Amino acid sequence: MSLSNRLIIFDTTLRDGEQSPGASMTREEKLRIAKQLERLKVDVIEAGFAAASQGDFESIKSIAAHVRDSTVCSLSRANDRDIARAAEALAPAERKRIHTFIATSPLHMQMKLRMEPAQVLEQAKLAVRFARQHTDDIEFSPEDGSRSEEDFLCRVLEGVIAEGATTINFPDTVGYAVPEMFGATIKRLRERIPNSDKAVWSVHCHNDLGLAVANSLAGVMIGGARQIECTINGLGERAGNTALEEVVMALRTRQAYYNLTVGIDTTQIVAASKMVSQITGFAVQPNKAVVGANAFAHASGIHQDGILKARETYEIMRAEDVGWTANKIVLGKLSGRNAFKQRLQELGIEMESEAEVNAAFGRFKELADRKAEIFDEDIMALVSDEETAQ
Ligand code: KIV
Ligand code: ZN
Secondary structure, eight states: OOOOSBOEEEEOTTTTGGGSTTOOOOHHHHHHHHHHHHHTTOSEEEEEETTTOHHHHHHHHHHHHHOOSSEEEEEEESSHHHHHHHHHHHTTOSSEEEEEEEEOSHHIIIIIIOOOHHHHHHHHHHHHHHHTTTOSOEEEEEETGGGSOHHHHHHHHHHHHHHTOOEEEEEETTSOOOHHHHHHHHHHHHHHSTTGGGSEEEEEEBOTTSOHHHHHHHHHHTTOOOEEEEBGGGOOSTTOBOBHHHHHHHHHHTHHHHOOBOOOOGGGHHHHHHHHHHHHOOOOOTTOTTTSTTTTEEOSHHHHHHHHHOGGGTOSSOGGGGTOSOOEEOBSTTOOHHHHHHHHHHTTOOOSSHHHHHHHHHHHHHHHHHOSSBOHHHHHHHHHHHHHHO
16 A cells, blocks of 8 residues: 555654653643644644543643633543543544553563463454444554564454454564664564554653654654654653654755645644743753754854854744744854844944944954853843944
8 A cells, every 4th residue: 555645643642641750740731732733734643641540630621621622632541440431531522542462572571461472462453342332543552662572562453453453553562673673673564464454553752761762753754654743842751752843944954855744733733842842851962953942043153153144054944834933043152243233223223334343343352252142132232332332
């Protein structure tokens, strides 16, 4: 079957993101974020884990009642009680998905579940069969997939697809995967499983080695996955998940290479990032791709000069396209005359001659040696000091 070139963006900020130690959110806060995710036009919002707590149950229910444009999803372990709870919380949703999972790696089966592989296989199939009674949109994840044995994975995934799973999500639960290998594993699984094309394949990558975005893209390009699970600001258990803003902007910026489309309204990215950061109290590092304060800031004279001549010289995407009001020329000791002159113009300061500009630029450089960043107020003061001295 030929693969679609539409990629599904599945956001799990409210579920896996909340698993970041210290990132718990109230029901109202989760609803605010869910509405922003809807504005961002994510395809699926994983709103929580209904059986985990009464609070999570209530949050999912309220999101299910208020979100109309995105599918709302709840996580559940592979047992009837969890699944029934997920279905109950999702009842008000226009479009609902149940996401059920069970671990399939030898380590997790032996040490955590204390179950035989045959029991895990049976439980996975029964869970999907039961979930199908509540909705026909069922996602199944073999937890710790990237450390599971392939033959066993094939049996489990073929079994759950036969029971009606419509999305197969392949998780790199502990961020152990590396890109080419991860993509190739998904490709082999899809080739070996006879009914694999009855489901959409998905990737869910953790960032323990800083490879979550790269692994997700390899899962798509090499493996043929058509759903990416991600979170705003890369929030998530331990080192976090694939960052939505990074993976979406990689696909957009390199569209000619990927030839894949996403439904995301990228101009809502910065608002989503700021909201999640404010609510969780997790600051975004200044040099964070796309949403960091410095992501579109230029400090060196050579770069500033290039940007003022043509933004493409040092910008691969537009700040405005992800929701910043503009890019930023930061004036400091590395800045050149051109950037300084431009700022004078923006501030409405007119100089009578080039000699005057040069003199002001000299004073600016002196100040910049003493002060890390020069603000507009500093420039105004610098110019008015000179006027007073004349
Ligand atoms: O990381 C993981 O394996 C998960 C699953 C529940 C999909 O979050
Ligand atoms: Zn996860």
